[in-house]
Amino acid sequence: MxxxxxxxxxxxxxxxxxxxxxxxxxxxxLDSKLISAFIKRWRLEAHTFHLPCGECTITVEDMQLQL
Structure with missing residues (x-):
């Protein structure tokens, strides 16, 4: 922002x-390289990140805990 x-x-x-x-x-x-890496691994059709260790989804509850 x-x-x-x-x-x-x-x-x-x-x-x-x-x-x-x-x-x-x-x-x-902000770490632009980290953000870029996550963007490359985002799969819009499934709303998940595909990582070497598996699939990851960020939920509303995850955001609540972080904020």
Missing amino acids: SGPPSPLIENYLREVGFWHVTNIGWGCK
Whole structure:
């Protein structure tokens, strides 16, 4: 994300309790090689990552635990 969301949607995000999500990732260093590797292994038709050790799916619960 290049910056905060537009002020036009800020109130909507706050109203639905999603405003905090806009701050995720600020100050984090992204590893472009790692991201590229995951993109190459993503299989859209199955919504999974195909890794050398097997198949991996990221669930909503996984995201909840990380956030």
